[in-house]
Amino acid sequence: MATHDTDPQDRARFGRLLGAGIWLFFLGNPLGALFRNDNQLERYSGVVALVVFVPVYLYGLGQIPRFHIERRYLAAWTYVSVLLACFAVTIPGAGDQSMTCLVFISALAVAILPKWQAGGVVVVTFAAITAAGFWVDGWSAHGNNFAVLLAAAAVWSFRLAWQRQAKLMAAERDLSELAVEEERARIARDLHDILGHSLTVISVKAELAERLFDDDPVRAKAELEDLQRLSRDALADVRSTAQGIRGISLPGEIASARMALESAGIEPLLPTVADEVPSRWRELFAWTLREGVTNVIRHSEASTCEVELDADRIRVTDDGRGPCPDDGSGNGLEGLRQRARLAGATVTTSAGPGERGFSLTVTVPA
Structure with a gap:
C-alpha cells in the first residue's frame, strides 16, 4: 500500500492541539469542585459545560490560520463567546475554581483575535479574576490571574512564530513564481534568437527554390537540401532550449x-x-x-x-x-x-x- 507524507499544515495543527491538550488537565480543578457540589443541577450542568468547552477550545486552536488568513474575526468572537458561556454555566457549581476556564479563554483569544482585541480580552480577564478574588466572599484567585498573563505571553510567542513562518513560506512561493517567470522569459528570448533568423532564411530559400524549380532544378535541389538542414538545426536548437534550463x-x-x-x-x-x-x-x-x-x-x-x-x-x-x-x-x-x-x-x-x-x-x- 502506498503511503503519503502528512501535509505540513496538518502536522502544525496536530502540534498545536497536542501542546494545548497537555494543559487541559488544569480543568480538573473546576471538575473536582463540581463533583463536590451537592446540588445536582449545578453539578451536571457544569459538567456538560466543560464537556462542550474542551472540543470548542481545541477546534478553535486548530483553525488559527483560517481566522487570520481569511479574517474570520466574527467567527473567532463566536468561539470566545461560546467558551465564556460555558464558563458562566460552571460558576454556580464550581465557584472560584471555575476561573481556571478564563485562562484557556484568554489563550484562545490571543491565538485567534486581532492583537488589540486579544490584548483587551487579556486585560479584562486579568482584572476580573483579581477583582473576584478580592471582592467575592469566599473566593480566591488561586493564581489564575497571573496564569492568564503567562498563557497569553506563551501563545503570543507561538503566534509570532507562526506569522514569521507564514511570511517565509509566502516569500518562498513568490521567489519560486518569479524564478518560473524569469525562466519563461529566458526561453522566450532564446527562442526568438534561434528562430528569428532561421525562419527568415528558410523562407527566403524556399522562395528561391520555388523560382529555380523550372529553370535550374539542380540548384533548386541544393536549396531544398539547405532547407532540410536549416530546419533540422533550428529544431535541434529549439529542443535544446525547451529541454533545457541547462541547454x-x-x-x-x-x-x-x-x-x-x-x-x-x-x-x-x-x-x-x-x-x-x-x-x-x-x-x-x-x-x-x-x-x-x-x-x-x-x-x-x-x-x-x-x-x-x-x-x-x-x-x-x-x-x-x-x-x-x-x-x-x-x-x-x-x-x-x-x-x-x-x-x-x-x-x-x-x-x-x-x-x-x-x-x-x-x-x-x-
Whole structure:
C-alpha cells in the first residue's frame, strides 16, 4: 500500500492541539469542585459545560490560520463567546475554581483575535479574576490571574512564530513564481534568437527554390537540401532550449556575447548568423564563445573582440594585453579542452594579430 507524507499544515495543527491538550488537565480543578457540589443541577450542568468547552477550545486552536488568513474575526468572537458561556454555566457549581476556564479563554483569544482585541480580552480577564478574588466572599484567585498573563505571553510567542513562518513560506512561493517567470522569459528570448533568423532564411530559400524549380532544378535541389538542414538545426536548437534550463544554444550565445561586450565597453565584431555550423558542433562552439568572451571581459582590457565562425572552426580574438601569466590554462579553458577532447576537437591559444591580444580557436574534424 502506498503511503503519503502528512501535509505540513496538518502536522502544525496536530502540534498545536497536542501542546494545548497537555494543559487541559488544569480543568480538573473546576471538575473536582463540581463533583463536590451537592446540588445536582449545578453539578451536571457544569459538567456538560466543560464537556462542550474542551472540543470548542481545541477546534478553535486548530483553525488559527483560517481566522487570520481569511479574517474570520466574527467567527473567532463566536468561539470566545461560546467558551465564556460555558464558563458562566460552571460558576454556580464550581465557584472560584471555575476561573481556571478564563485562562484557556484568554489563550484562545490571543491565538485567534486581532492583537488589540486579544490584548483587551487579556486585560479584562486579568482584572476580573483579581477583582473576584478580592471582592467575592469566599473566593480566591488561586493564581489564575497571573496564569492568564503567562498563557497569553506563551501563545503570543507561538503566534509570532507562526506569522514569521507564514511570511517565509509566502516569500518562498513568490521567489519560486518569479524564478518560473524569469525562466519563461529566458526561453522566450532564446527562442526568438534561434528562430528569428532561421525562419527568415528558410523562407527566403524556399522562395528561391520555388523560382529555380523550372529553370535550374539542380540548384533548386541544393536549396531544398539547405532547407532540410536549416530546419533540422533550428529544431535541434529549439529542443535544446525547451529541454533545457541547462541547454546552451549558439545563436543565443552570440546575442548574449554581443550584449555583454557592449556592456563592458568592448566593441563586438560578431557574426550575425550560425547557419553554416552543423548542429552537432553548435553546443561546443557555444561553450567556446561563452568561455572566450568571458575571458576577454575579465582579463583582456581590450577595445574590440572579433569572432570568426566557420563550419569547422570558431575563433575568438581580442586586441588586449595578451595571454594571462598562467598561459591560458585556467579552469575555464581546461574545462573547454575536456569538452573538445570528448568531441574529437582541438583547442589552440595564441597571440592575436600583430602579436597583440589573445586568440582562442577550436577546430573540429572536417
